[in-house]
Amino acid sequence: MGNAVRIAVDAMGGDIGPSVTLAGAASALKTHQSSEFLLFGDEAVVTAELAKFPELAARARIIPASVSIGMDTKPSIALRQGRRVSSMWMAIEAVKKGEAEVAVSAGNTGALMAMATFCLRTMSQIDRPALACLWPTLRGHSVVLDVGAAIGGDAVHLVNLAIMGAAMARIMLNVECPRVGLLNIGVEEIKGVDQVKEASKILKELELPMLDYRGFIEGDRIGWGEVDVVVTEGFSGNIAIKTAEGTAKQFAALLREALGRSLVTKLGAWIARSAFTELKTKMDPRQVNGAVFLGLEGVVIKSHGGADAFGFARAVEIGCEMVEQDLLARIRQAATLVEGRGAPRAAQAQEAAK
Amino acid sequence: MGNAVRIAVDAMGGDIGPSVTLAGAASALKTHQSSEFLLFGDEAVVTAELAKFPELAARARIIPASVSIGMDTKPSIALRQGRRVSSMWMAIEAVKKGEAEVAVSAGNTGALMAMATFCLRTMSQIDRPALACLWPTLRGHSVVLDVGAAIGGDAVHLVNLAIMGAAMARIMLNVECPRVGLLNIGVEEIKGVDQVKEASKILKELELPMLDYRGFIEGDRIGWGEVDVVVTEGFSGNIAIKTAEGTAKQFAALLREALGRSLVTKLGAWIARSAFTELKTKMDPRQVNGAVFLGLEGVVIKSHGGADAFGFARAVEIGCEMVEQDLLARIRQAATLVEGRGAPRAAQAQEAAK
Structure with missing residues (x-):
């Protein structure tokens, strides 16, 4: 266990997107130095943004996702349009596949909840x-x-x-x-x-x-x-x-x-x-940014959509602690x-x- | 109508009782000068307290009530013990009988709600x-x-x-x-x-x-x-x-x-x-002390139990405005x-x- 948490980040989520999520991830890396990041999102945008954070770049891998879920998209439509192909879904799926231990998204709560539940399923005792x-x-x-x-x-x-x-x-x-x-x-x-x-x-x-x-x-x-x-x-x-x-x-x-x-x-x-x-x-x-979805077969953290880099970093850190312990x-x-x-x-x- | 509101006060209600409710009524009288007060409670206690407020005494009548409802009394027990004989019930009943236009109590919410509903009944369209x-x-x-x-x-x-x-x-x-x-x-x-x-x-x-x-x-x-x-x-x-x-x-x-x-x-x-x-x-x-029971065939105001004279006066004043308008x-x-x-x-x- 230790500190080597693998974190899947929905880089496109939130009111701002990659400039906040990557800056947040870079900041969280400072307190969780052996973490590794999977960054899901528009390849060109995320690559350009990642260039600003060399330390994060050294511990991160970009995984292209063709769809970004809008902040106002209804959960049912998000599922239909974004299943398998959106940055939000792919971040969650990385947890399901064991490629990451926690997914963090600042995307819309309803969509995140629907996707996380659909993809990861609830624990057997939890409705x-x-x-x-x-x-x-x-x-x-x-x-x-x-x-x-x-x-x-x-x-x-x-x-x-x-x-x-x-x-x-x-x-x-x-x-x-x-x-x-x-x-x-x-x-x-x-x-x-x-x-x-x-x-x-x-x-x-x-x-x-x-x-x-x-x-x-x-x-x-x-x-x-x-x-x-x-x-x-x-x-x-x-x-x-x-x-x-x-x-x-x-x-x-x-x-x-x-x-x-x-x-x-x-x-x-x-x-x-x-x-x-x-x-x-x-x-x-x-x-205190970073709400935790509980009862799923995997750890998913919801950051406030309007969070800045400091706030997003807190959400990532909360995710790390959930995994570490x-x-x-x-x-x-x-x-x-x-x-x-x-x-x-x-x-x-x-x-x-x- | 004007300002001549007749107010039934449960003088015994609240954490403190008559020293607060009478001081509050005396204070409310200053802003609603033609109001008249019916004070329900222990005769000796209320009489002694009223002597401190000659202006209120000039516009108030004491009506002895043998029972005071405790702040923790369950509503069902309050109804059994206090119906017809408690200061809380009698204040509400004064509204029903048309002797007053509003009842004000700092007594316990559950008991007040039970008594007010039982005594005054809800309006025909309100459940x-x-x-x-x-x-x-x-x-x-x-x-x-x-x-x-x-x-x-x-x-x-x-x-x-x-x-x-x-x-x-x-x-x-x-x-x-x-x-x-x-x-x-x-x-x-x-x-x-x-x-x-x-x-x-x-x-x-x-x-x-x-x-x-x-x-x-x-x-x-x-x-x-x-x-x-x-x-x-x-x-x-x-x-x-x-x-x-x-x-x-x-x-x-x-x-x-x-x-x-x-x-x-x-x-x-x-x-x-x-x-x-x-x-x-x-x-x-x-x-903002003074919550209003809505939907009853009469106006009943609930003051916070811990209200001081200033707060209780506000509750009385809110009651007056409800009646006046x-x-x-x-x-x-x-x-x-x-x-x-x-x-x-x-x-x-x-x-x-x-």
Whole structure:
């Protein structure tokens, strides 16, 4: 294992494309020096861009792809037009073929999800993949999932999210037994939707050794870092993360506006500028760029479409860490344990709940 | 009508009780000088507290209630123990009897919702009540609903939320034809859950004169004030508002921490202090305290349990505005229009979606 991760990059993905993805890969290479890169995309464009990064060029191979998936292409059309021939598909397929261990794309989420699921398939115990991200908190970071891959889901789906999120948290947050909470609209046992209450029961019963189930958590406690993993289905998870992003930007805009109001406030802001730099760094969404598709037979990382080179590098680095610490084996191990220990009880509980 | 609103106050509700609710009522009286108050609660306690506010005492009557509903009491138990005899129930019942036009309580949300629904009943066209709040945005405020009254709901439920939210927005935001958006996880028509897509179709078809339907809105755009009314069912709405609250607090905590890091940053912060006062005022959750139960045959306002007198006064004031501008008539008018014009089409659309 070590550091020799082979990374398949969808060089054409994202709002900008190769100038960002290659600069990002070059930057990630600095922290993961023995990595190797497969760069999928328009040969002429990628070759020209790669010439700017000799160190990356020495560890990268360009693989021509004739199609680039647009940022607004519908998943079904992306699959029809881009299967086998697009940079996005080929990057994912490299993982399937074992030519790479992780695929990274800043391309459109729906298309990436459709292609990754179609090409790699889900793990046997997992019904649908999930998208997990790092969420900056007052204590550091938490893993939040699903932030938009699969809408809805029953209690067993939520339990699977919990074990997959815990596996990711163990790698990214370096905690042996991550604290897991189910996102709900109250912390009392009687509150919330049935599948969330049911998932809570199952998680309590299972007493899994790889996670520390802490019950329900409300939206206002995510940013406090009360748990390491926040579990919810894709609709509410997406709304939570987008709302948090929007609120952070709103706060920053109001702060900027207020500080620019007069010469005096501008002077104060200039004197205290190190504080604003610190705040900006801590709230910088690029730091946590790189959502992980969980539940697939392969590691696929989704970078924000608008990420710059710094952000894309973070996505590549997150991919490397997932591979180095063998995310898939950790999830398989946990899923097998759940299946052996809990599936019957879970099924009974589900039956009883009907 | 004018300003002579009769307000029923659950004096015992909230984390603190009468010292906050009476101080809040006294403060609200300053802006709504001809209001009259019915104060429900423990006679001795409320009498002692009222003595501190002679101006309020001149316009208030104490009505003894033998039971106070605890902040953690389950709704079913609250109904059993508190029906007819609790300060919360009696305040609501005063609205039903026509002795007051609005009830305001800082008591527990579940109990208040259960009692209000049981006592006042929902309007004939409305299946379940909703909880709507004001959300501070970069452009002012928006109305967001449902922030936690009813979990889930079909397309018609969401359409009802849209017309009720628009009625509230017209009053609170003073816009003739509020822009309405459906909260979703993407703005494309193909995205999201079926009932949201269906509600979108119905709203487009109805072409209601009292609202300007703008399609889907994502969580990160709420704070931008892109629309005046954001519509979603109670689970995701509660998660959105709590997550925004949490993120704002997180941002404020990080800002405080960063500014307190050194003497220099402290000095800068002191010089620019007017900017922080401005920011604090704009983000002050007390400014928007007072969520409105919509869809009931009466106006009931829910104050935050932890609100102080300033916050509770805001809740009372919001209640007064709802009454003065006849929220109920506006909702009834819109609901009747929908029923006449759209219900058949809506039903057809629902049928077709199956």
